[in-house]
Amino acid sequence: MDWKYLLTSFDGRINRAKFWAGIGIFVVLAIIAFILDSILGTRFTTESGAQFGVVGILVMLASIYFAIALYAKRWHDRNKSGWWTLIGLIPIIGGIWLLVELGILEGTRGANQYGPDPLA
Numbered sequence: 001m002d003w004k005y006l007l008t009s010f011d012g013r014i015n016r017a018k019f020w021a022g023i024g025i026f027v028v029l030a031i032i033a034f035i036l037d038s039i040l041g042t043r044f045t046t047e048s049g050a051q052f053g054v055v056g057i058l059v060m061l062a063s064i065y066f067a068i069a070l071y072a073k074r075w076h077d078r079n080k081s082g083w084w085t086l087i088g089l090i091p092i093i094g095g096i097w098l099l100v101e102l103g104i105l106e107g108t109r110g111a112n113q114y115g116p117d118p119l120a
Contacts, residue, residue: 007066013077014070015107015118022070023103026063033059071098076114077107 005012007022014022037043037053045051072082078101088094110117 007069010069010072010082012073012115013107013112013118014073015077016074016103018118019070019074019102022066026067029059029063030056071102074102074107076112077118078102078105079108079112079114 007025033053033056036055040055042054043051044053068082068085071085075082075084080101084101085098088098090097107118110120
């Protein structure tokens with residue numbers, strides 16, 4: 001799989017290493033957005049004391065598509081539909097389930113209905 005399609009395509013499969021690399025990209029983008037918001041002075045505080053930045057919000061909104069694409073490909077490696085991403089909407093258990101299934105468990109060995117083994 002070509003790296004430029006890691007975050008933009010819903011087709012194919014990715015292994016755990018590429019999944020965590022994609023997550024790393026999101027973390028780096030969030031840090032850069034935080035720094036830019038601090039430098040540009042575009043951070044604001046709500047009445048509850050929470051701080052948000054304009055750049056951070058824009059990066060977060062743009063990242064939703066890319067994260068869903070990343071999750072779908074990892075679900076495909078587990079031989080499951082990308083729709084399993086919706087399990088993350090279940091409070092607490094959903095997040096744990098996503099972490100275990102996508103970040104810890106090994107993918108299906110050999111080819112499956114979503115494509116060839118990414119480790120082959």
